[in-house]
Amino acid sequence: MTKKNALPVTRQEDFAAWYQAVIQEADLAEESGVRGCMIMRPWGYGIWERIQMLLDRQIKETGHENCYFPLFIPLSYFAKEAEHVDGFAKEMAVVTHHRLKMHDGALVVDPEAKLEEPLVIRPTSETMIGTAFSRWLQSWRDLPIMVNQWANVVRWEMRTRMFLRTSEFLWQEGHTAHENEADAMAETLTILAMYRDFAQGPLAMPVIAGEKPENERFPGAVATYSIEAMMQDGKALQAGTSHYLGQNFAHAQNIRFQDREGQFQFAHTTSWGVSTRMVGGVIMTHGDDDGLKVPPQIAPHQIVIVPMLRETPEDEALLAYCAKIRTALIDSSAFGEPLRVLIDKKAGKPGPKRWGWVKKGAPIILEIGGRDAAGEQVTMLRRDSLYDEDGKLANQAMHWESFVGQAPALLDQIQTLMFCAAKQRLDAQVRSDVTTMDELKAHFDGSKYPGWVAVDWCRPTGEALDKVVEQLKALKLTIRNTPENSAPAGETCFFTGGAAVERILLARAY
């Protein structure tokens, strides 16, 4: 028996097309008509709002306060940090005028309204926030300064993909200043751990946290750390970064203070962020051929009740029965919050509505008809296990009070199962027995979804590193990161034959 899937294309057939189909069929986002910019629809934005709410809590618990800085940054602010501007110069949107006028019946930019100094639409806010820090910071007593902002940023990307790389995207950016390197490094690693736990908790998305190699560092940073997630096609997705900026930005922007001895010292700063890209990671970690699966913690609605409305007078009693169940459900809580339950009263037939919620990935769907109501029952469908062994929909009928009683634990269980399934996939797809370039090439050429490979290396720098990067580039591979505490397994560097000092992950990446 061939199982009919809700999506027009499967992951196996065409992963890229599947990804786009999920976004469209689950009503996550759509084309906007503006190059590289997307419209986030309620279900997609709702997932982002959940991410925001939960992560914001963590950011505050780790001692940070939210602020808001301007969208526009004077061009001159960028000139101060050479590496930083080099890294972003090619992808900046610039505002040069402030007025339009009618000319020959057409609306055109008024050449007379040229700005004295062009304004860059922020690609990230180090320069703007650093300038503020230099004013805020006078004494060692002012440290540490720890702020965060939720904002949109613009990077003029050549090639865009919904959620993964859009010209405009939403994110949070944390910025801190500290008295010394040790404090700043501790902050950088605290945030890395926070991101790791957040991805593996609410997103149920296993990641590898570690340090980026020199060539992948944030422009202007001394050290960059990332969390890397594995998508179902084996590619890596950088899902969050935390940077130790040393005193580079402090020097460039004069972020300094008088220490306990009255001497002037430059602060050590950090910056870190995660973006709407995380939603893309959730799609490619948890989606299947029937659409998205949203982990219960970040699902805008955890339980969706689809009443079997018949457009008859009996509908009213059925809706009352559904409302009773909903009231009981939102009275209980999971993950420390009240359950989020929607009764889908929209017009339309129950079947298509049910499949709509399957494609959107609501964790639990309750289908409730007249017979259920009469028998005090509900019919439950779990998104994480839609089908039984015969390939039929695995509906389960039970007493409504029984369902209400077990719903919190069930959501908890679904969250855990989703993480475990993804973790198993990640673990199974990291190879660490590749010892030569030829084997590496054979591995990545020989498999559609090859996953990652871990190798020892000598942590080369400068030209030696460039050579390694070039070799990898020929195989379309990148160095993802050096996982935390990853001592080398052997003694020799995979690339140079020199002495190995640590282990790194190689992968194709988004």
Place this chain on the structure above:
RNA sequence: CGGGGAGUGGCGCAGCCUGGUAGCGCGUCUGCUUUGGGAGCAGAGGGUCGCAGGUUCGAAUCCUGUCUCCCCGACCA
């Protein structure tokens, strides 16, 4: 930004080569019949064919420009 493909009712597409003013499937609406479950039959509504110029008596169809999307590459969260 280089190479390739594409933009036609809400969605998916045909028509374009060989110009004559638009068609199919799904969805939508109406009616009837059904219905523990992504229903059947009959009928109806809906598009200045991405946008702007040009050629022509006449352009979805030919030409030029431009915008947007998809794939490959370079770049990147």
